[in-house]
Amino acid sequence: MKIATDRFGEIEFKQGELLHLPEGIIGFPGFVRALLLDHRKDSPFRWLQSADDPKLAFVVIDPLLMVADYPLDKLCDALARFGQRPNNVAVAAIATVPTAPLPITVNLAAPLAFDAQTRRGAQIILDNPEFHTKHMIVREDPPPPAETEPPQPADSQVP
Amino acid sequence: MLVLSRKQGQSIVIGNDIIISVKEIRGKTVRLSIKTPQGISVYREEIHREIAEENRRAAAAAANDDSRLGQAKVRVETK
Numbered sequence: 001m002k003i004a005t006d007r008f009g010e011i012e013f014k015q016g017e018l019l020h021l022p023e024g025i026i027g028f029p030g031f032v033r034a035l036l037l038d039h040r041k042d043s044p045f046r047w048l049q050s051a052d053d054p055k056l057a058f059v060v061i062d063p064l065l066m067v068a069d070y071p072l073d074k075l076c077d078a079l080a081r082f083g084q085r086p087n088n089v090a091v092a093a094i095a096t097v098p099t100a101p102l103p104i105t106v107n108l109a110a111p112l113a114f115d116a117q118t119r120r121g122a123q124i125i126l127d128n129p130e131f132h133t134k135h136m137i138v139r140e141d142p143p144p145p146a147e148t149e150p151p152q153p154a155d156s157q158v159p
Numbered sequence: 160m161l162v163l164s165r166k167q168g169q170s171i172v173i174g175n176d177i178i179i180s181v182k183e184i185r186g187k188t189v190r191l192s193i194k195t196p197q198g199i200s201v202y203r204e205e206i207h208r209e210i211a212e213e214n215r216r217a218a219a220a221a222a223n224d225d226s227r228l229g230q231a232k233v234r235v236e237t238k
Contacts, residue, residue, distance in 0.1 A: 006222075023200070025214055026207060026210045026211045026214055027210070027211030027212070027214045027215055028214060028218070039228060043228065045228055047221075055222060056218060056222075057218075057221050057222075058214075058217055058218060058221055059217065059220075059221050059228065081197050081198050081200075082198065083197070094213070094214065094217045095217065096213065096216050096217040096220050097217075097220050097221065097227055097228055098216070098220045099220075099223065099227070100227055104227075107210070107213050107214075107217070109209075109210065109213075110210040110213075110214075122200075123210070123214075125200075125202055125206060125207070125210060127203075127206065133209055133210060133213040134213070
């Protein structure tokens with residue numbers, strides 16, 4: 001299967017790679033089929049690209065990287081509403097990456113949880129004051145200096 | 160929009176399988192019990208709105224230039 005996306009161009013994928021969110025994402029009821037894509041090899045971030053809206057993608061991150069005892073049990077309980085309590089749950093928290101200097105934050109209050117077997121999931125509101133929608137968890141090192149080419153004389157002739 | 164008056168202990172039924180009952184009225188607070196079929200989520204409105212707004216912020220930010228994610232070395236700080 002193929003989809004066109006704004007950010008990644010045309011993506012080819014197998015049906016089995018799709019993640020399903022039958023209820024959509026809160027505020028985005030049409031976000032029902034998605035693909036999880038790597039950002040880059042050494043990055044903790046990934047992208048959840050809508051398979052139906054080429055423009056729509058979320059930056060996501062594994063909340064267990066920040067909170068080792070994130071309540072996976074609660075997420076499994078919540079996913080039982082699809083008929084079966086999953087044995088394995090996959091979880092992704094949505095990150096908000098605004099323009100600097102605003103901080104990068106992660107929504108730990110309402111993660112996306114998926115049954116790892118059926119690949120079906122939902123955005124689950126944890127309703128726990130310990131977890132916030134704007135969790136600040138990351139530290140940024142400044143970007144490496146841009147590699148600028150030495151300015152060339154405007155009217156020099158390269159032999 | 161339908162506006163109904165209910166007393167403590169009384170209920171309303173939405174569709175065939177959603178039942179909202181008034182459990183208790185104390186001062187300005189009403190305690191409701193909500194019975195829904197499997198698969199229907201119930202949220203406090205203000206929490207639902209907060210999550211929807213954060214999702215919209217995240218989507219809008221993600222639609223912008225991602226150079227910040229690409230260039231900066233982002234380290235996750237554990238608690």
